[in-house]
Amino acid sequence: QSEHSEITTCAYCGVGCGFKAEMKGEQVVRMVPWKDGKANEGHACVKGRFAWGYATHKDRITQPMIRAKITDPWREVSWEEAIAHAASEFRRIQAKHGRDSIGGITSSRCTNEETYLVQKLIRAAFGNNNVDTCARVCHSPTGYGLGQTYGTSAGTQTFKSVEHSDVIMVIGANPTAAHPVFGSRMKKRLRGDARRAGAGLIVIDPREIELVSSPHVKADYHLQLRPGTNVAMITALAHVIVTEGWLADAYIDERCDAKSFAQWKEFVARPENSPEATADITGVAPELVRGAARLYALGSADHPQGRQVNSAIYYGLGVTEHAQGSTMVMGIANLAMATGNVGREGVGVNPLRGQNNVQGSCDMGSFPHELPGYRHISDSITRAEFEGAWGVKLSPEPGLRIPNMFEAALEGSFMGLYCEGEDIVQSDPNTQHVTAALSAMECVVVQDIFLNETAKYAHVFLPGSSFMEKDGTFTNAERRISRVTQLMQPLAGYADWEVTQLLSNALGYPMNYGHPREIMAEIAALTPTFAGVSYEKIERLGSVQWPCNEGTEEAGTAIMHKEKFVRGKGRFIITQYVATDEKVTQRFPLLLTTGRILSQYNVGAQTRRTANNQWHGEDRLEIHPHDAQDRGIREGDWVGIESRSGQTVLRATVTERIQPGVVYTTFHFPESGANVITTDSSDWATNCPEYKVTAVQVTPVAQP
Ligand code: SF4
The missing domain is CATH 2.40.40.20 (Barwin-like endoglucanases)
Known part of the structure; x- marks a missing residue:
């Protein structure tokens, strides 16, 4: 068997580490962190490096299966029968309950090309916009919040940028556990010479994460707030910066919308937003909030005189997964603008994406209101572009989000679901509600590598393929698009993109891609920020970062919003704290x-x-x-x-x-x-x- 190696990308977290897969024939022998991988530079964690054996685990299901009722045993069938059955069930449901009675969920585990195809299938073959992605349950507030303030839904920096940060603020994230290679890079910045030169760390988290007090790194401030009070905290930090006069006035004048700034400034300066007034809400001592605000705005006491302070914010699901998740994202964006910390090395606002391709699945139009490139479905010019390319009429109405699909199922108006690479029964909240909704549907099609919890409620099971069995691309948290390389033949005969294509053809909407590179060519042709992306370029340069088009460098854009924000002037949004309905009581204390x-x-x-x-x-x-x-x-x-x-x-x-x-x-x-x-x-x-x-x-x- 020939010994060779292939470059590919980790299928776990949003750091997107590059790996050299050492192969013997079609068998992976070792995953070696790729030295030229721009996201990891030869580093890796215990997941990417060692935990890839699941791809050939005995639990893999490699034969399509169908059953009439979820209480029936599964029956193995051919691909032809499974696909024909799924297609005829979807058409039957639409004939009975209407065009909008079916929809689908794409996956942040799949490639860009695959998520693009699923949303295309739903819009073009299903004829509605009932497509959503598992980003709904993690970073959808990032999409909304950064879109409103800066004009686009993406982290502003490269990971490497943290090496230029003087102050790092980590909010609701646990980088050393969830984004380990980036967590190590962050720790490195907080040790040795950099630390001695004044690098500081603020952690805002209800829990003492490793960064707060690891053997080599200690946070200057740990604002250990009560869960659910993020917005009160971010507004209190802003209050200190505004009332102490630590604003970046020249930056705000030049880069930000004056009216929204004036309104925001008046709002945050109100006494009820001070650290003292909000201490009862957050549970954090006011002097800690004041100290952290000073550190973020002015740097540490050791910061070299006369040199601009670079303060960067990194945040995770502890920001987004709240009743005020979007408000908090906007609060973070406000704070960074107010202190002039957007648009250069070492600063910025950076959502740490949980899954390997959360960024990509959002970029690819997997939301019910957006076509690829974050363009609203109601925009007739954008719709016309896609209608021309796809040869169909698109619905201008946003479709159902995942929770709306569940509600509609329980009301009897949403009866068919195509769920690719996502275990909604285990991952979505209130499991009883999810399973009741799935049980109410007439046809649930699950496409996955394992018979997961959701498959217990499915009528059709289509075997999925792991990242080792297909070509494609993933986009990491720094907008970096990297290649996923097929290392072995799909165990079930087809890669996920081919299965979607089979289903589309069976539904009467033809898709005839010969290779994922053709899908990427279509994405690039239809998505302005991807205009210069191609497999040839990615393979030649190792990776590219969107926006990657005419106005950017060949490898794309490392730092966003350099001269101006994507939306033009940065917009401040008022972030009024509203207590969550989920309150402690005597019974639930x-x-x-x-x-x-x-x-x-x-x-x-x-x-x-x-x-x-x-x-x-x-x-x-x-x-x-x-x-x-x-x-x-x-x-x-x-x-x-x-x-x-x-x-x-x-x-x-x-x-x-x-x-x-x-x-x-x-x-x-x-x-x-x-x-x-x-x-x-x-x-x-x-x-x-x-x-x-x-x-x-x-x-x-x-x-x-
Ligand atoms: Fe994979 Fe993330 Fe670990 Fe890198 S840090 S090896 S991308 S899990």
Whole structure:
């Protein structure tokens, strides 16, 4: 068997590390971090480097299956029969319930080309805009918030930019666990010479994440706020900066919209937004908020005199997954503009994307209101472009978001779902609600590499393909588009993009792509920010960053909003704090928040099937010693957790990492049922679920 190597991209987190896959024939022998990979420069974490064996795990399903009812056993069938059955069911449902009674969910795990094809299938072959992506449940507020303030939904920097930061503010993110290679880069900036030269760190998080007090890095400020109070905190920080006169006046005059700035300034300066007035809400001592505001705006006491301070914000799902997720994103964007921290190295606003291709799935038009490139479906000029290229008439009406699909299913108006590469039963909140909605549908088609939790509610199962079995591209959190290289033949015979194409053809809308490079050529032709993207260029340069078109360098754009914001003048938005409906009561006196751990990944479908499981084989509930003692809970005890939505049982870890009154868990194992207890509460603008705030009671229970 020939020995060779191929360059590809990690299929886990949004850092998007490049790997050299060492091969023996079609067998991967080793994944070696790629030295020339721009996102990782030869580094990797325990997931990308070691946890790829799931691709050939014995649990892989390689034969299509159908069944009439979800209580029936599966019946293995040919691809032809499965595709024909799915297509005829979708058409039958549309004939009975109307054109808008079906829709689909794309995946941030799949390639750009695949998500592009799924949204095309839904708009062109289904004839509606009922397409959504799992970004709905993570970074949809980023799309809304950065769109409103800066004009586009993307991080402003490259990862490397952090090497020029004087102050790093991490909000609601845990980079060393969820984005490990970038977390290490951040830590490096906070050690040694850089630290001595005044680099500072502010962490805003209800939990003491590793960055707060790791052996080599300590945060200057840990604003350990109560879950659900982010907006009060960001406004209090802005209050200090405005009232102390630390604004970047010249930058604001030149770069920002004057009217919105004046309104915002008047709002944040109000006494009710001061750290003192909001301390009862956030639970954080005012002097800490004032100190953190000073550090972010002016740098540390050691900062060299006369040199501009570069302050950067990195944030994660602890910002977005709230009832005020979009408001908080806008609050962050306001703070960066107000201090002149957008548009050069070392600064910016950077959403840390959870999944490998969250950025890409959003870029590719997987939202019900947007065509590829974040262009609204109601815009007739944009629609006309796509109608011309696709040869169909497009509906100008935004379609259903994922939660709306569930509601419509329970009302009887949404009866068919095509779900590619997404386990909504395990990952979406309020599992009971999700399963009730799926049970109400007449045809659920799941396309996945494993028979996941959602497949238990499916009528058709189409075997998916892992990142090793297909060509394509992923776009990481710094807008970097990198190649995914086919290392072996698809185990089930088809790559995901081919399956979507088969389904489209069976529905009577022809798709005849011979290779994903042809799909990318279509994307580039129809999406202005991708105009210069091609496989040839990506392979020659290693990767490119969008915008990559006529006005940019050949490799695209490293730093966004350099001369001006994408929308022209940066727009300030008033961020009024509104308390979440999810309140503690006597019955539910603790607030549960959720997160991830280094060795596992999201719903664990991949990592649980690798040796990584040995490091973290279960989800646990972290509880403060005071709360544990009050309840007679000791380390390792089994505890029942009950919320207004449901209940589950986990083992307890008693730790001071979490503050009194708050408990924390991960959601990597289906049996731990973290999302059985999370609620339907969601972001006001985007419906992103409020995973981070659930009122619960915790009690000791016998081992289940
Ligand atoms: Fe993969 Fe993220 Fe780890 Fe890089 S940091 S190897 S992209 S999981």
